[in-house]
Amino acid sequence: MKRNLLPARLDLAQSVTGLVLAVFMAFHLVFDSSILLGANAFRFVSGALEGELIFGQKIPLITTLFAGVIFAIFIAHAGLAMRKFPQNAAQYRAFRSHMKEMRHGDTSLWWLQIWTGFAMFFLASVHLYIMMTQPDTIGPAGSSYRIVFEWKWPLYLLLTIAVVLHAAVGLYRLALKWGWFEGKDPNRRRKTLKKAVWIVSAVYLAMSLAALGAFVHIGLTGQDHFGNQVEVVPR
Amino acid sequence: MSSPSPGRTLVFKILRHNPQDPTSEPHVARFELEEYEGMTLFIALNEIRERFAPDLQFDFVCRAGICGSCGMVINGRPGLACRTLTSTLAPEITLAPLPVFKLIADLSVDTGEWMRGMSERLETWIHEQTPVDLHAVEERMEPELAEAIYELDRCIECGCCIAACGTARMREDFVGAVGLNKIARFRLDPRDARDDGDFYDLIGDDDGVFGCMSLLGCHDICPKELPLQTQIAFLRRKMVRVS
Amino acid sequence: MKIVYTDVLVIGGGLAGLRTAVGVKQRGFDTIVLSLVPAKRSHSAAAQGGMQASLGHSAMGAGDNEDVHFEDTVKGSDWGADQRVARMFTHVAPKAIRELAGWGVPWNRVSQGEREAVINAERVVITESAKAHGLITARDFGGTRKWRTCYTSDGTGHAMLFALGDQSIAHGIPVMERMEALALIHEGGRCYGAVVRNLVTGELSAFLARATTIATGGYGRIYKVSTNAVICEGTGTAIALETGVAELGNMEAVQFHPTAIVPAGILTTEGCRGDGGILRDVKGHRFMPDYEREKRELASRDVVSRRMTEHMRKGLAVQSPYGDHLWLDITVLGREHVHKNLREVTDICRYFLGMDPAEDWIPVRPTQHYSMGGIRTDHRGESTTLKGLFACGEAACWDMHGFNRLGGNSVAETVVAGMIVSEFIADFCAGSESDINLSTGLVREFVEREQAGLDGLLNSSNGESASAIRSRMEEIMIEQVGIFRTGSELESAVEELEQLLERSRRLSVRNRVPGANPELVAAYRLPKMLKLALCAALGARQRTESRGAHYREDFPQRNDRDWLNRSITTWPSAEATLPRLDYESIEVGDMELPPGFRGYGTRDHIDHPHSDQRHRQIEQILKAVDPNDRYARQAALMPFEHLLPEKYRPRSQRLEIKT
Ligand SMILES: Cc1cc2nc3c(=O)[nH]c(=O)nc-3n(C[C@H](O)[C@H](O)[C@H](O)COP(=O)(O)OP(=O)(O)OC[C@H]3O[C@@H](n4cnc5c(N)ncnc54)[C@H](O)[C@@H]3O)c2cc1C
Ligand code: HEM
Ligand code: HEM
Ligand code: SF4
Ligand code: F3S
Numbered sequence A: 001m002k003r004n005l006l007p008a009r010l011d012l013a014q015s016v017t018g019l020v021l022a023v024f025m026a027f028h029l030v031f032d033s034s035i036l037l038g039a040n041a042f043r044f045v046s047g048a049l050e051g052e053l054i055f056g057q058k059i060p061l062i063t064t065l066f067a068g069v070i071f072a073i074f075i076a077h078a079g080l081a082m083r084k085f086p087q088n089a090a091q092y093r094a095f096r097s098h099m100k101e102m103r104h105g106d107t108s109l110w111w112l113q114i115w116t117g118f119a120m121f122f123l124a125s126v127h128l129y130i131m132m133t134q135p136d137t138i139g140p141a142g143s144s145y146r147i148v149f150e151w152k153w154p155l156y157l158l159l160t161i162a163v164v165l166h167a168a169v170g171l172y173r174l175a176l177k178w179g180w181f182e183g184k185d186p187n188r189r190r191k192t193l194k195k196a197v198w199i200v201s202a203v204y205l206a207m208s209l210a211a212l213g214a215f216v217h218i219g220l221t222g223q224d225h226f227g228n229q230v231e232v233v234p235r
Numbered sequence B: 001m002s003s004p005s006p007g008r009t010l011v012f013k014i015l016r017h018n019p020q021d022p023t024s025e026p027h028v029a030r031f032e033l034e035e036y037e038g039m040t041l042f043i044a045l046n047e048i049r050e051r052f053a054p055d056l057q058f059d060f061v062c063r064a065g066i067c068g069s070c071g072m073v074i075n076g077r078p079g080l081a082c083r084t085l086t087s088t089l090a091p092e093i094t095l096a097p098l099p100v101f102k103l104i105a106d107l108s109v110d111t112g113e114w115m116r117g118m119s120e121r122l123e124t125w126i127h128e129q130t131p132v133d134l135h136a137v138e139e140r141m142e143p144e145l146a147e148a149i150y151e152l153d154r155c156i157e158c159g160c161c162i163a164a165c166g167t168a169r170m171r172e173d174f175v176g177a178v179g180l181n182k183i184a185r186f187r188l189d190p191r192d193a194r195d196d197g198d199f200y201d202l203i204g205d206d207d208g209v210f211g212c213m214s215l216l217g218c219h220d221i222c223p224k225e226l227p228l229q230t231q232i233a234f235l236r237r238k239m240v241r242v243s
Numbered sequence C: 001m002k003i004v005y006t007d008v009l010v011i012g013g014g015l016a017g018l019r020t021a022v023g024v025k026q027r028g029f030d031t032i033v034l035s036l037v038p039a040k041r042s043h044s045a046a047a048q049g050g051m052q053a054s055l056g057h058s059a060m061g062a063g064d065n066e067d068v069h070f071e072d073t074v075k076g077s078d079w080g081a082d083q084r085v086a087r088m089f090t091h092v093a094p095k096a097i098r099e100l101a102g103w104g105v106p107w108n109r110v111s112q113g114e115r116e117a118v119i120n121a122e123r124v125v126i127t128e129s130a131k132a133h134g135l136i137t138a139r140d141f142g143g144t145r146k147w148r149t150c151y152t153s154d155g156t157g158h159a160m161l162f163a164l165g166d167q168s169i170a171h172g173i174p175v176m177e178r179m180e181a182l183a184l185i186h187e188g189g190r191c192y193g194a195v196v197r198n199l200v201t202g203e204l205s206a207f208l209a210r211a212t213t214i215a216t217g218g219y220g221r222i223y224k225v226s227t228n229a230v231i232c233e234g235t236g237t238a239i240a241l242e243t244g245v246a247e248l249g250n251m252e253a254v255q256f257h258p259t260a261i262v263p264a265g266i267l268t269t270e271g272c273r274g275d276g277g278i279l280r281d282v283k284g285h286r287f288m289p290d291y292e293r294e295k296r297e298l299a300s301r302d303v304v305s306r307r308m309t310e311h312m313r314k315g316l317a318v319q320s321p322y323g324d325h326l327w328l329d330i331t332v333l334g335r336e337h338v339h340k341n342l343r344e345v346t347d348i349c350r351y352f353l354g355m356d357p358a359e360d361w362i363p364v365r366p367t368q369h370y371s372m373g374g375i376r377t378d379h380r381g382e383s384t385t386l387k388g389l390f391a392c393g394e395a396a397c398w399d400m401h402g403f404n405r406l407g408g409n410s411v412a413e414t415v416v417a418g419m420i421v422s423e424f425i426a427d428f429c430a431g432s433e434s435d436i437n438l439s440t441g442l443v444r445e446f447v448e449r450e451q452a453g454l455d456g457l458l459n460s461s462n463g464e465s466a467s468a469i470r471s472r473m474e475e476i477m478i479e480q481v482g483i484f485r486t487g488s489e490l491e492s493a494v495e496e497l498e499q500l501l502e503r504s505r506r507l508s509v510r511n512r513v514p515g516a517n518p519e520l521v522a523a524y525r526l527p528k529m530l531k532l533a534l535c536a537a538l539g540a541r542q543r544t545e546s547r548g549a550h551y552r553e554d555f556p557q558r559n560d561r562d563w564l565n566r567s568i569t570t571w572p573s574a575e576a577t578l579p580r581l582d583y584e585s586i587e588v589g590d591m592e593l594p595p596g597f598r599g600y601g602t603r604d605h606i607d608h609p610h611s612d613q614r615h616r617q618i619e620q621i622l623k624a625v626d627p628n629d630r631y632a633r634q635a636a637l638m639p640f641e642h643l644l645p646e647k648y649r650p651r652s653q654r655l656e657i658k659t
């Protein structure tokens, strides 16, 4: 009999893609929140990421390519993870009633992951598409314009909540799934990890939502909260 | 001794259905009992049968939390009824049969058939290298290893982990924590000649270890407090290494 | 009418039944196991403390061997045991342990070097030999001279039963669950199988086999409080009795375990005391040394149970709403030991008493525990009077326990008997003796008789309620056929039980469905249980002596002169309300260990007239044999190896551990 190694590889791939995405997001949201330090900080960060420091000028193609890679990982992860979705109405109902009866934390968290993942499938796709196609618009002015006048703030609001919760819970699950950080007393450690999930989520949410607020503020007033002028017009 | 809670009247809401009887429809039956100190669900159910419902079906064998017969869903969560003191529950108690397993009637389900199927599928027995020589001194084993094997051997096949697992509820072929724990147990046992490749053939798919979504209902509900979380994680690492 | 054919029908899926099934299957015969519940839920799973086998690898077991185990077993039995069977048993027990080890039982192992233990309430240091490191270890149990009880923490029965359950699956043996044998099919002194009821559908069918084996466990549930599982109702024993042909032995020999929790009656293992736990009274005083200076808490079970009852009668019990009790104190063992090595006990205390036994004392009292009596068989496990019917395990009176069995000897018996008896069953099946020439008409008759009985119950109205009669029976048994017995109480017990049996012939049920029907089940089992109760009560009334677990306050001495025998009961006819009682004498002249002082209380028994003679004879015989060759000495006194199946005859090796 030939051993079918596919299931092992798919499971591993699901975790690796999830991990890569989560790590990416951890940085992404920090960079994004540089707007809290003012328009110039954000300009510097976004510029740096587009190769300004190395090449002396911004190269939007880097963003396009990078976003493409992330998009690919994202699609791969979504595809792998979707295997775990309820496959039909009966399974859906079975899980839901089970979750309701059990009132069990980790079971409910999985449901949260399913839904946030499902939502991101649409929300993040839009975002990534924009980032791939309009990398040159990134900057305090362009981003603020997009968020306020192109009505992206509701999308970001939902996406922020979804991605932070999904990634934090995803990382927690990853640790349990592969037995990382078990320590001497795995039950205690699990409690600690869970606490960490909530703390990290809260911190990231606060930070990212504040950043979103900062973009909106710039869009509406034409200046960041340090008073620096930003010219918010369509390019 | 547990503290007495004098004078409570307990209301039992029991999901009743007898698939043997074509006229039977699933419904919730309500019974009231006066509580007394030391009352367990074993005592309460027997009293209900004695006084109100002579046809009420449920399974108890050891009535001591040892044999795993009496798994049922108690207020939404699977557990062993015999060792559940009513004093640990609110006065309104809902009881339902374990899901996933075939319903025999009322609170009685066929865990035996399921477990046998799981055992046959996962070959949960020692695959000996050579049969033991009964007359010779036994093979040595490190005391700590023996204890570690026993730790996993403590599973009583009560089925609670299956009923507590969202994956098992969605996918009927999932072997569940009980099956994965068995494999972990035999893997640990030096008397078993199988290697990781052999175990991979048994659980290396989405009905096995890769189907588990780390929901951990199993771990949190297992009446024997088996270390299911760490065992499944450990197996997953080993099985991935095979590939 | 559905008829199922097989070579060997095994009724009972506990340790004894499963080991028998595996044995005959290994010999190439087809077999089917029937069980009331999934096999792994059988009562064997509840055995906590351990299994006796004289490996002698632990420091405190050093020097142990078959001879010492034999002597302990016979003394424990108060000389009621069949000494040849006890020899066969002690000879094979080490092999059974090793076979189970091969099948995966994670026996606890010797760990070399010093370790702390509690003996007689004092901390001592034991040094385990490096030579024995990693071999199977043992703990102390009541009534044994050496530490001999092998264990897996305190889930020994569970580990054994699961290993055997898995073996039966590996061998592809069908185990049919929720199937109850209602009657044996027999004709002309030959058993052909059983009428079986499906407990889910209610359907009756006939299982026909060359050999039928009953391994249905004990009958503890005829008592109000029992450590036994609720399915231990003895129906397997009763269907043998109801043939009118098969004999039951020593039904009055019923063991009480000293330490079951109050009120639930759930056992805390003898391992608690074996590991150093002690008993205390209402004042916190440790009283056992006052009665048994030498063995204290670890005297044999019948003795400890009686001493506890005696002490409680003196007004030194703790009073509770659920009756009197004493304390079991294992706090002396230390938290770590309690939580690790006595985990089931910890769980039981936590869930049923809401306390931690490492902190507080456990409320305990003696509670019905084990049925020494059962289907009388020869050393091959075959009924002495009904050909083709075999029995083993607690359901049988094979007779290695006599009037009191030692802790740890019972699970050992189940597997050892399973090993031995399955060989004899296979031999039987291999011969033409086992051919079945039976008309289906006869089978139909048996099935129809059972069906008529059930229909009768379902259709009658205004009859008696089974549960009322049953609870009266349970009360009578615990109050009048309990630890201390007197002639007058037994007299009234027999009388009332007889009335109950008559009343039980006019039962009716409220719930009239023919299939799954717990009330119907209770009703048809009741007369069976009452018959067993009558066998026990009548046996006890007639036996005017005290032996092992059978203690008559009006006849406190063991009386070898008049009572060195086995009580044999049969059921004369369907209409009878009392069993027939006969006696099978136990020959002193054949004994390797003639009756003597058991080592408890004061030396006080009435000698058998041939006892002295046999003692002298033995001295004589031994003079001629090399004093250093224990095998030769044994063989000279009472040869037994020829009685064993060939494959179990070789001697068991063990490392000799010096202390
Ligand atoms: C709490 C407790 C602790 C114990 N601890 C120890 C210990 O530490 N050491 C020790 O040596 N002994 C111990 N014993 C005793 C020992 O466990 C039992 O004597 C032994 O396990 C009996 O095994 P068995 O196979 O004969 O019967 P069981 O295990 O009782 O099995 C009986 C089987 O018969 C089936 N059955 C019964 N009636 C019918 C019927 N009519 N039709 C079909 N099937 C039927 C049942 O379903 C079951 O499968 C303990 C006993 C108790 C109560
Ligand atoms: C390489 C790919 C990506 C690039 C270059 C990128 C870039 C950006 C930029 C520039 C912003 C600022 C707002 C704007 O200009 O529109 C932003 C915001 C955001 N991005 Fe991305 N992004 C990438 C991938 C992703 C992915 C995969 C996700 C999530 C699944 C994500 C989630 C978000 C969210 C939630 C915000 C809003 C943050 C807030 O609330 O402040 N991004 N991204
Ligand atoms: C379309 C978008 C997405 C979908 C549908 C999706 C879905 C899922 C699902 C269902 C799981 C649970 C898998 C399981 O239980 O085995 C999961 C796990 C995970 N997801 Fe996502 N996800 C998406 C996007 C993301 C993104 C953007 C990130 C990173 C920020 C991410 C990070 C993770 C991580 C770390 C895990 C845990 C991995 C594992 O359990 O193996 N996911 N995802
Ligand atoms: S793993 Fe635990 S919950 Fe599952 S069957 Fe075994 S004992 Fe029951
Ligand atoms: S609940 Fe189910 S999904 Fe895995 S962790 Fe336990 S088996």
Ligand code: FES
Residues within 6 Å of the ligand: B059, B060, B061, B062, B063, B064, B065, B066, B067, B068, B069, B070, B071, B080, B081, B082, B083
């Ligand atoms: S009846 Fe045995 S565990 Fe509850």
